[in-house]
Amino acid sequence: MTHNIETLVNSFIPFLSSPLGILGFALVYVFWVSCLLPGSWLSMLSGFLYGTWLGSSVVFVGAFVGAHLTFYLGRTFLKEWAQNKVSNFPKVQIMEKAVKREGLKVILLTRLSPLFPFGLLNFTYGLSDVKVRDFTIGMIGILPGTILYCSLGSLALKVSNFGEVLSGRSDTSSFVWSLISIFSTILIVILVLRSARKINQDS
Numbered sequence: 001m002t003h004n005i006e007t008l009v010n011s012f013i014p015f016l017s018s019p020l021g022i023l024g025f026a027l028v029y030v031f032w033v034s035c036l037l038p039g040s041w042l043s044m045l046s047g048f049l050y051g052t053w054l055g056s057s058v059v060f061v062g063a064f065v066g067a068h069l070t071f072y073l074g075r076t077f078l079k080e081w082a083q084n085k086v087s088n089f090p091k092v093q094i095m096e097k098a099v100k101r102e103g104l105k106v107i108l109l110t111r112l113s114p115l116f117p118f119g120l121l122n123f124t125y126g127l128s129d130v131k132v133r134d135f136t137i138g139m140i141g142i143l144p145g146t147i148l149y150c151s152l153g154s155l156a157l158k159v160s161n162f163g164e165v166l167s168g169r170s171d172t173s174s175f176v177w178s179l180i181s182i183f184s185t186i187l188i189v190i191l192v193l194r195s196a197r198k199i200n201q202d203s
Contacts (some may be wrong), residue, residue, distance in 0.1 A: 009045070016049055022058055022119025025049070029062025034070050039063065040149050047153025055150035056143075063146070064139055067122045071135055074103030074126025082123040091118060099125065104134040112184035118142070 014022040025046065032042055039059070046055035074082040099106045108126065110116045125135050 004067040009049075010202050013049070022054075026058050026062040029059060030066040030106065033066025033119055033122070034061055034073075036070075036117070036123075039118060041144060043149035044153030044156065047150030048151075049153075052147065052154045056147045059146050059150060060139075060143065063118070063142055067118070067139060068136070070119060070122035071126040071132075074123035078123075079127065082127055086120060086124050086127065089117070095165065099128050099130050102128060104138060107134055107138030108141040109184045109187050111138055113146065114145070158182075191200065 009016075012021075014134070016025055029042060029046075032039060043055075043059045046059045049055065050058060108129065110121055111118075
């Protein structure tokens with residue numbers, strides 16, 4: 001399977017390296033995010049194709065557009081579907097309640113924490129009363145993870161090495177990202193508990 005994907009990617013490298021190909025890759029990322037698919041592999045592929053910084057830029061643009069698309073769909077046309085989907089994830093439901101009180105702080109921290117699926121969060125925030133401005137600013141939180149995965153992808157000699165690169169990551173950037181993830185998760189728990197306490201006091 002991996003060999004087939006690698007062959008396919010190699011055949012498209014000349015096109016993907018062109019300006020039109022870069023745009024096409026960004027659009028694929030938009031679609032990927034909108035379908036609630038995990039983006040780590042595709043982010044590594046972007047790093048593999050374009051290097052750390054251009055790859056990170058392409059991923060961020062694709063994720064930014066895809067996130068806002070699912071945000072608006074969750075708030076409008078797919079509201080009922082999104083509510084049913086989110087109801088299967090208690091952790092995400094908790095975020096919906098916490099974000100009503102903490103707003104941008106919760107959005108930024110959940111973007112930094114790997115515990116919360118990126119795609120579902122977009123729908124969740126669409127269902128909540130969060131401001132579009134806060135949702136947009138909160139996208140900054142995906143930058144550390146985006147840069148990390150793209151840098152890992154840039155280290156791979158071929159697509160089939162992605163698994164080895166991921167399993168063997170032990171550099172400083174990976175360590176820092178782990179610390180950020182742990183710290184942000186702890187802060188989320190604190191904010192959620194504080195929000196729950198305030199809700200109980202108000203009720």
